Amino acid sequence: MISKYFYYLRGWLTSLRYFARPALIAQRGPLAVYRRYGTISIGQRSLFWPHAKLSCEGTAQQAAHLHIGERVQIGDHAQIHCGVSLTIEDDVMISWGCSIMDRDFHPNGLGEEQRRPTRIGRSAWIACNVVILKGVNIGEEAIIGAGAVVTRDIPARAIAAGNPARVIGQRPVSA
């Protein structure tokens, strides 16, 4: 049985190689990291499930900043793509198969590709196979239902679902 110490050792080695500062993170399987013209910072005790992917790619003119807080969980095959500024605050849970991005990767017409800062607030829960698009701000403790495509901001403690995601309920305020 592979112990959690091995997962932490592997995560720490990954942090030495790719992240702005060393971090005690657990890496339970392969983690793909791509970084160019940008910085990645990760808080302590965050957990990466197998085959998650992080990309952080700014431009020669503007660096990109990907920040993942403490105790964040990133599920299997989840993909996080940062092209300008993407923040995932402390205690966020991201389930398997999610795609989160602050950029389009290709121009949608004439001119430059669109990139807009994107944030997921503290203790939000992003259920499986959710897509979160550029410029979205997800409030603290919000829940995004399975399979949602989030194109607009979601308020704190809202429960949102569907494509495009709409608020379908409200999470009770934690004691």
Ligand SMILES: CC(C)(COP(=O)(O)OP(=O)(O)OC[C@H]1O[C@@H](n2cnc3c(N)ncnc32)[C@H](O)[C@@H]1OP(=O)(O)O)[C@@H](O)C(=O)NCCC(=O)NCCS
């Ligand atoms: C978001 C979620 C937590 C809400 O659960 P809930 O509060 O029990 O919601 P309900 O099942 O009572 O559904 C309420 C309404 O929202 C709709 N709804 C719920 N989840 C939905 C979703 N993911 N997409 C679209 N509509 C959804 C329901 O159809 C229902 O609509 P109706 O009132 O017209 O019948 C849950 O539906 C969900 O997505 N769970 C997935 C969890 C997951 O991915 N876990 C992976 C491990 S982290």
